[in-house]
Amino acid sequence: MFKGFLSWLRMPEGPELHLASLFVNRMCAGLVFTGAVEKSEVNKNPEVPFCCDAYTIRAQSRGKEVILTLTPFKNDGKRKVGKHQSQQPMDVVFRFGMSGFFRFTTEADLPKHAHLRFYTAESPRRVLSFEDTRRFGSWQANGTWQKDRGPCVMFEYEKFRENVLSNLSDKAFDKPICEALLNQKYFNGIGNYLRAEILFRLQIPPFVKARTVLEGIEPKNEDKKEIKKTTDTARKKGVKVETPDLLSLCHTVPLEVVKLGENGYKPAKAEYSVLQAWMQCYSVDGMKSLSDHNGRTIWFKGDPGPMVPKGAKSRKNKWKVQKDHDYTDSKKAKKTYTESIALEKPAKKKDNTKVKKESATSKAQSGSKRQKKDTKSVSTEPADENTKTKKQGKRSSKVPPRTRANKIKGQQVEELIKTKRNPITCRESATKAKLQRRSSGARRGRSR
Incomplete structure (x- = not known):
């Protein structure tokens, strides 16, 4: 929820920065930090030129700013001080931007967007890091409170x-x-x-x-x-x-x-x-x-007042509480069901086309067998599916002679072609053709 919530809700405000300072003081109390302050390669903020064998970290907030004070331990004379060792405390001023905050983790669990890191002297090491997903946050070494900012609304x-x-x-x-x-x-x-x-x-x-x-x-x-x-x-x-x-x-x-x-x-x-x-x-x-x-x-709530900007538009509520956690899953399931139906539709069209072609071929075959016979009546009995499958499988390679019956069948085939975009009409025409074949077969049986 944090990434979505904080990304549009607001940049962290005074209370959030004060709570961040309390978090730093609680996690860093009694800890000794060591080495150089490390900056990530992708961040464009300046380096923090601070390096010390042993130092402490303390935080304080003021309005929308937080200062981390890095304080070196005093040299007891037994320890050599390197050329690049910092001797004076340093204040690093942070402004959080839209998504900045402090995190304290082990070195192995260092966050992906940890852009400034302070390492402890213990083993295994732990890290206080400034995490900023959007990289709108900033810091300033040897900085002070911004002069253009007024007193803190909470503590001043x-x-x-x-x-x-x-x-x-x-x-x-x-x-x-x-x-x-x-x-x-x-x-x-x-x-x-x-x-x-x-x-x-x-x-x-x-x-x-x-x-x-x-x-x-x-x-x-x-x-x-x-x-x-x-x-x-x-x-x-x-x-x-x-x-x-x-x-x-x-x-x-x-x-x-x-x-x-x-x-x-x-x-x-x-x-x-x-x-x-x-x-x-x-x-x-x-x-x-x-x-x-x-x-x-x-x-x-209520009247906005007389100084509303011209053309100001209302914005929809982006913050919605998910009462039903299965809502997303059910939505995906519904989408999958729709996609499955869409995939089946082309298959149905292909099957209908195949039936039409087979119906036209079977009509031509039945016409060649009834060269000398004129069928005037059609049976209204329903077609048998088993019989339909067997007769559709037989195809004749000979072209039937031009007869009156064949001419009638040819007209029926043309009508089927014209109505090929209407699957309901095609199925009714195909059924009539099958009924005609069965009726003609019954007449041939009686004549024998």
């Missing part, structure tokens, strides 16, 4: 909130709110499925101007868990309710995914059923979908 909430509300004059907020939420300068960690879930919970149309949605939010909100007082549909009745604002949900909704833990994010085991069950809007049956101005699909 106060800075994130201040960054958005103090820059509402930016032209980025002239766009629809669904497109503004993908701007990593302000919403670092929010992606395609998270924006759909956030807007759905607040019942905000996706194609409403972002500034219009954000201007009503209070600028001061020190407490992460604080929610502002607003009125909803109950305003008509004069009842006020407390609901979180959009920036608050940009913080809490990703944390809900993080709380799912490995049950929600298992790329190595291709398991996403828990995350699928958690989603209320994204690719859920009954929800609507449209392409935004960047070609990304936004899922929503």
Whole structure:
């Protein structure tokens, strides 16, 4: 399920990258790595110039980025240090693209798409690898957090909130709110499925101007868990309710995914059923979908809003749960049955053609035997299949003389040829011809 699910669902977002960092820290705790960092030949990302006899690995995430810190052991004076040995820690920044994630395996079970590898010092060796099937992911040696990315929506909430509300004059907020939420300068960690879930919970149309949605939010909100007082549909009745604002949900909704833990994010085991069950809007049956101005699909419910792109088309739900696991097998069986019928049809046509030819030949034979006799009546008794087979086997090499009976038979043969495309008519004509042969044979027996 993972390859199909992740390939179209979204690029891994803030929660997935944070869970990936937790995975690295758990698997690499207490382990010593050694040697050079190895890159696959097919990957176009740069080499990581790090080589050390002994080093450790630690990970941390921020929005849609993960940093692996490679820290060499301090030299105790007993061990010689080579010329190419790294002495200083190195930060390698990863961006996962559409299908990147970390995997920890034995050297014998190294994945096919493991494009960057870190080997342990034990025997047999194990490997921490960055796996990326589509190769859209990237890494940067001696890198830092991207300057164009804003504070993390999950772990730098106060800075994130201040960054958005103090820059509402930016032209980025002239766009629809669904497109503004993908701007990593302000919403670092929010992606395609998270924006759909956030807007759905607040019942905000996706194609409403972002500034219009954000201007009503209070600028001061020190407490992460604080929610502002607003009125909803109950305003008509004069009842006020407390609901979180959009920036608050940009913080809490990703944390809900993080709380799912490995049950929600298992790329190595291709398991996403828990995350699928958690989603209320994204690719859920009954929800609507449209392409935004960047070609990304936004899922929503109700009115899309006034800023819908011209010619925007709805996209079908690609995420379908297979309730019946035998559906594919039954579908294949049905296809095989259809193919078998198609193969039998040409054979039937050939058989019918053969019957027609044999019927025409048998008529000519019966005409030669009845040169002096004129048959006027035809028996209506059904033909015997055994008799039919025996008489069809006899063929005459002589051409019958031109008689009145033969002329009548010749006309019947021409009619059979004209109707050769209609197998039902051919069979009826062939049956009449066989009945005539039997009737003529009975008359010859009485004359004797």
